[in-house]
Amino acid sequence: MSYAIQAENLTKRFGDFIAVNAITFDVKQGEIFGFLGANGAGKTTAIRMLIGLLSPTSGKAHVAGYDVFTQTENIKRSIGYMSQKFSLYEDLTVRENIRFYGGIYGLSDEHIKTKTDFLIRKLQLEDAADMMISSLPLGWKQKLSFSVAILHEPKIVFLDEPTGGVDPITRRQFWNLIYEAAADGVTIFVTTHYMDESEYCDRVSIMVDGRIEALDTPRGLKQTYAADSMNDVFVKLARPQKKEN
Amino acid sequence: MRTIKFLVQKEFLQIFRNKGMLPIIFVMPIIQLLILSNAATFDIRNVTYHLIDKDQSTMSRQLAEKFTGSGYFILKNSSFSYEAGQQDLKSNTVNMVLEIPKFFERDLGNSGKAKVQLTINAEDGNSAGLIQSYSATIISNFAQEITGKNIAPGMTLPNIIQIEHAFWYNPELNYKTYMIPGILVALVTMIGLFLSGMNIVREKEIGTIEQLNVTPIKKHQFIIGKLLPFWVIGLFELAFGLVIGRLVFNLPLTGSFALIFGTAAIYLLVVLGIGLFISTVTDTQQQAMLIAWFFMVIFLLMGGLFTPIDSMPAWAQKVTLFNPVAHYVLMMRSILLKGSGFLDLYGHIVALSVFAVLMLSLAVLRYRKVSD
Numbered sequence: 001m002s003y004a005i006q007a008e009n010l011t012k013r014f015g016d017f018i019a020v021n022a023i024t025f026d027v028k029q030g031e032i033f034g035f036l037g038a039n040g041a042g043k044t045t046a047i048r049m050l051i052g053l054l055s056p057t058s059g060k061a062h063v064a065g066y067d068v069f070t071q072t073e074n075i076k077r078s079i080g081y082m083s084q085k086f087s088l089y090e091d092l093t094v095r096e097n098i099r100f101y102g103g104i105y106g107l108s109d110e111h112i113k114t115k116t117d118f119l120i121r122k123l124q125l126e127d128a129a130d131m132m133i134s135s136l137p138l139g140w141k142q143k144l145s146f147s148v149a150i151l152h153e154p155k156i157v158f159l160d161e162p163t164g165g166v167d168p169i170t171r172r173q174f175w176n177l178i179y180e181a182a183a184d185g186v187t188i189f190v191t192t193h194y195m196d197e198s199e200y201c202d203r204v205s206i207m208v209d210g211r212i213e214a215l216d217t218p219r220g221l222k223q224t225y226a227a228d229s230m231n232d233v234f235v236k237l238a239r240p241q242k243k244e245n
Numbered sequence: 246m247r248t249i250k251f252l253v254q255k256e257f258l259q260i261f262r263n264k265g266m267l268p269i270i271f272v273m274p275i276i277q278l279l280i281l282s283n284a285a286t287f288d289i290r291n292v293t294y295h296l297i298d299k300d301q302s303t304m305s306r307q308l309a310e311k312f313t314g315s316g317y318f319i320l321k322n323s324s325f326s327y328e329a330g331q332q333d334l335k336s337n338t339v340n341m342v343l344e345i346p347k348f349f350e351r352d353l354g355n356s357g358k359a360k361v362q363l364t365i366n367a368e369d370g371n372s373a374g375l376i377q378s379y380s381a382t383i384i385s386n387f388a389q390e391i392t393g394k395n396i397a398p399g400m401t402l403p404n405i406i407q408i409e410h411a412f413w414y415n416p417e418l419n420y421k422t423y424m425i426p427g428i429l430v431a432l433v434t435m436i437g438l439f440l441s442g443m444n445i446v447r448e449k450e451i452g453t454i455e456q457l458n459v460t461p462i463k464k465h466q467f468i469i470g471k472l473l474p475f476w477v478i479g480l481f482e483l484a485f486g487l488v489i490g491r492l493v494f495n496l497p498l499t500g501s502f503a504l505i506f507g508t509a510a511i512y513l514l515v516v517l518g519i520g521l522f523i524s525t526v527t528d529t530q531q532q533a534m535l536i537a538w539f540f541m542v543i544f545l546l547m548g549g550l551f552t553p554i555d556s557m558p559a560w561a562q563k564v565t566l567f568n569p570v571a572h573y574v575l576m577m578r579s580i581l582l583k584g585s586g587f588l589d590l591y592g593h594i595v596a597l598s599v600f601a602v603l604m605l606s607l608a609v610l611r612y613r614k615v616s617d
Contacts, residue, residue, distance in 0.1 A: 051459050055615050072615055073461060081459040085452030091262050092255065103251030104460050 003062075004029045004156045004187035005050060010059035010068075012045050019045040021210035022059060027203075029155075032178065032188040034198045034218075037207030038238045043191045044084065044160060046207070050189070051081050051158050064155050080149035080157035084164065088145055090134035094125055097133060098148060105152035119147050139170030143177060150181055157181065159190040163197065175200055195231040204230070206237050213237050248462060252470025256444075260474060269440075270478060274432050274486045281428050282421045282494065289317065289375045294341040295330040296323040302350035304391065308361070311387050312343065317379050334366055341365045341376055353391060421494050426577035427550040429486045433509065434544065434570060436482050437516030438523075438537050441475045445524035446533045458614045468609060472517045479513040480506060499584030508576050508590070511597045515569045518604025525611035544570040569600050 005027040012020040020042045027033040037043045048054035050063050052072030061068040064078035088097045095116055102112035120129045123143055128136060136144070142162060150157050159178075163171045175197065182188050190201070198204050198218060205215040214221055214237055218230055227233045260266050294312065298305050312318040321339045324330065330342035342364040353359040363380050367373035448454040457467065483506070490496035519540060527533040546552070547561065548570035554562055565571040572593045579585035587594070 052615055053455065053458055055617055076459055077461040079459070081456070083452060083455055085455065087453055087456035089255070089259065089453060090451070091259050096255070096258060100251055100255045101460070103254075104248050104457075104462050106247070106461075 002029050003027060004031070005033075005061070005063050005189065007050070007061040008059055010046070010049060010061045011057050012042075012049055012054065013057040018210050020049065020056075023207070023210075023212045025205055025212055025215055027156075027187060027189060029187055030182060030185050031202045032182050032190065032200065034201030034204035035189060035191045035207070036198055036204055036234065037191070039193075041207040041238075042210040043207055047158055047160055047189070047191065050075075051079055052076055078155050080152070080154040082145050082149040082157070082159045082162050084160045086141060086145065088133045088141065088148065091132060093132055094120065094129050094136075094144060097144070098151065101148050102151055107152060115151060119144075119151075123147060139166050139173075142166055142170070143174060146174065146177055150186060154186065156187040156189060159188065161191050161193065163192065163194060171197070195229065195234055198230045198234075206234060208238050248466045249470045249473070252462075252466065253473050256470065256474040260478070269436075270482065271485070273435075274482055275489060277428055277432055278425065278486060278489050279493070281431075282424045289372055289379070292318045292341060292376050292379070293321040293339040294318055294343050295333045295339045296320055297325060297327060297330050297342065297344040298323065299325060299347045300345050300349040304350040304353060305345040307391075308345060308349075308384070308387050309343070311383050312380070315379070315383055330364065334364065337366075339366075340372075341380070343380075353388075359388075422496060422582065423578070425486075425490045425494055425496050426581045427548075427574050429483060429490070430512075430548070430570060430574045430577055431545060431550060432486055433479050433483050433513065434516050434573075435541065437475060437479045437513050438520045438541060439534070440478070441472060441517045441520035442523045442533045442537050443530050444475070445471060445521065446527055446530050449524075449528060450530060464609060464612060464614065468521065468605075468612065472514075472521065475517055475520075476510070476513050479516070480509055483509050497582055499582060500580030501584075501586070504580055504587060504590075505577075508573070508580070508594060508597070511594065511601055512569065512573045514601035515597055515604055518601060518608050521608035522604060522611060525608060525613075544568055547571060549574050566596075569597060572596050 003026045005025075007026070008024050009022040010020060010024070011018065011022050023046060035043055035047070045054065049056045049068055050061060052063075052068060052075045056068060063075045066072075066074040066078070068075065089100070092100065098116045098119060099112055102115060107115065120126055123140070125140070125144070128140070133141060133144075146157075146159070146162060149159075163174050166174065171194070178188055178190070178200075190197075192198060201218065203215065203217050204221060205212045206221075207213070214224070214233070216224065221233045222228070222230065225233045225236050227236060296309055298309060309320065313320050318341075322329075322333055327342075327344065330339075330344065333339045334342055342362075344362040344364070346360060346362070349359050349361070361384060363377065365373045365376050365380075445454070448457070487496070487498065487505070491498060520537065523533050523536050523540075527536060547554075547557075547565050547568050549565070550570070554565050554571060557565070576585075576590050576593050576597075579590060
C-alpha cells in the first residue's frame with residue numbers, strides 16, 4: 001500500500017502556543033480523508049504545513065512522497081488546494097481564471113483550451129463563461145474553484161472547508177465532484193464542519209486542541225464511541241476537552 | 246517565460262478592468278503637469294513696493310518707472326519717510342521699499358555714481374533673492390542707459406555698478422520648463438510606488454496570494470510578473486508626460502531619448518523595488534499606503550524638486566545622496582534642459598543601479614512562499 005500523505009509527530013509551535021501537537025496519521029492513495037476538528041483545533045495550520053505554506057517546527061511528513069521540510073516546491077507541483085478564503089480572481093471571467101491557473105501550472109495552450117471547454121460544459125457554465133467571477137453565486141464559485149484546483153490533475157487535493165456557507169443542494173453537487181475526482185484516483189484531503197459530510201469520507205480524523213484524538217472509518221468511530229451519528233461522535237470528543245480549558 | 250506571460254496577462258486584464266486605474270494613468274499626469282507646473286513656480290511677479298523718492302527729479306522718476314514698467318513690480322505706496330515704508334513692510338502691504346536719496350540725479354550726472362536703497366522682506370529667502378536680483382538688473386540697466394546717453398562715442402564707460410546676469414539652459418527664466426522634469430519624476434515615482442505596493446497587498450487581503458503560493462510558481466517569476474506591468478505603465482506615463490510637456494509647455498527635450506528612457510527604466514526598478522518591499526512587510530492596503538506616503542514625502546521634499554538641494558544644510562545634502570528621487574530629478578533636468586549625456590550622468594546612473602539591485606534583492610529576500 002502506498003501512501004499519499006504520511007505524517008509522524010508533526011508539530012507547529014507559535015511561541016508558547018502549540019497549534020499542532022505531534023500529529024501522526026497517513027492517507028492512502030485515492031482515499032477521501034476527512035480532517036475534522038472544532039474551530040481553532042489546528043486543522044488549517046496542519047494543512048498549511050502539508051501543502052508547503054508553513055514550515056513545521058518538528059516531526060516528519062511526506063506529501064506525494066516529498067518532504068515537507070525540504071521539498072515544498074515538488075509538493076506544490078503534485079497537489080491542488082482550495083482554501084477557506086475564496087481564491088479565484090473576482091475581476092477575471094470564468095474563462096480567464098481557468099486560463100491563468102492552467103498557465104501557471106504549465107499546461108499547454110491546447111490543453112488549457114480543451115480543459116476550459118470541458119469544465120464549462122461539465123459545470124453548465126456556458127452562459128457565465130465570460131462573466132466576472134464576482135457576479136456568480138457562491139455555490140457556482142465553489143464548484144469552479146474546486147475544478148480549478150484539480151485542473152492540473154494533481155495526485156492529492158486539499159480542501160479547506162470547501163462548502164462553507166453553501167446550500168444543501170449545492171453541497172451535494174459539490175460532493176459529487178469530489179467523488180468523481182476520487183474515482184479518477186485523486187486523493188482527497190478535506191476539512192469540514194458539516195458532520196453529514198464526514199459520513200461521505202472513507203476515513204475521518206478528529207482533531208482536538210492540536211492533537212488527533214480519533215482516526216477511523218465513520219462506521220468504526222460510531223461504534224467506538226457508541227454514537228448514532230458522526231455528530232454525536234464529534235460532540236463527545238470535542239466537548240469534554242473544551243470544558244477543561 | 247510562459248508562466249510570466251500568464252501572470253503579466255492577468256495583471257493587465259485586472260489593471261484595465263479597475264475603474265479607478267485609467268483616470269490614474271491618464272488624468273493624473275495631465276492635472277499634475279498643468280496645475281503643479283503653474284503653481285509650483287519660482288517665478289516672482291507682482292512684487293509690491295513702496296517708493297520713497299527724496300530726489301523728485303526726472304531721473305528718479307525714470308528709475309521708478311523702470312521698476313513698474315518691468316512687469317515684475319507694482320507701486321503700492323509712496324511717501325517721503327523711511328518709517329512709512331517700514332510700516333508698509335511690517336504690515337505686509339509691500340514686499341520691498343525703494344528709497345532714492347536726495348541728489349540722486351546730481352550725483353549720477355557729476356560722478357556717474359549714485360546710490361539707491363532697497364529694503365526687501367526676506368521672510369522667504371528664495372523670493373527675496375529673486376527680488377534683489379531683478380531689482381539689481383533694472384537698476385544696472387537704467388544706469389547703463391543714462392550714462393550711455395551722456396557718454397560721447399569713443400569715451401570709456403564710467404565705473405558704474407554693473408551686475409552681469411546670464412541664465413544658462415533656461416534663458417527666459419521659464420520656471421515651468423524647470424519644474425516639468427521634476428514633476429515628471431514625481432509622477433513616475435507615485436505610479437511605481439503606489440501601484441506596485443498596493444497590488445501585492447491587495448492579493449494578500451483577498452487571499453489569492455495564498456493560492457499563488459501553493460502553485461509551483463517561482464519567486465522570480467512571480468516578482469517579474471508583478472513588476473513588469475507597472476514598469477511598462479511607468480515608462481508609458483513618462484512618455485505621455487513628455488508629450489504633454491512638449492505640446493503644452495514647449496519643453497526643450499534637448500537630450501537623447503535613449504538616455505531619458507534608459508535612466509527611467511533603471512529608476513523605475515528602484516521605485517518598484519521599494520513598492521514591492523513595502524508590500525512584503527505589510528498586510529493591508531492601508532498600512533502599505535501609509536508607509537509608501539511616508540517615503541514619498543521624504544523623497545520628494547528632499548529630492549530638490551521644490552527646494553534646491555544646494556541650500557540644504559550639509560548633513561541633509563549628504564542624506565540626499567541616498568535619495569533616488571534626488572538623483573533622478575537632477576538627471577531628468579540635466580537631460581531634458583541641458584542635453585547632458587551618459588558620461589555627464591555616469592555617477593548618478595551607477596548610484597541608481599546600485600539602489601535598484603539593493604531594493605529588488607531586499608524585496609525578493611523578504612517575499613516568502615513558505616512562512617515560518
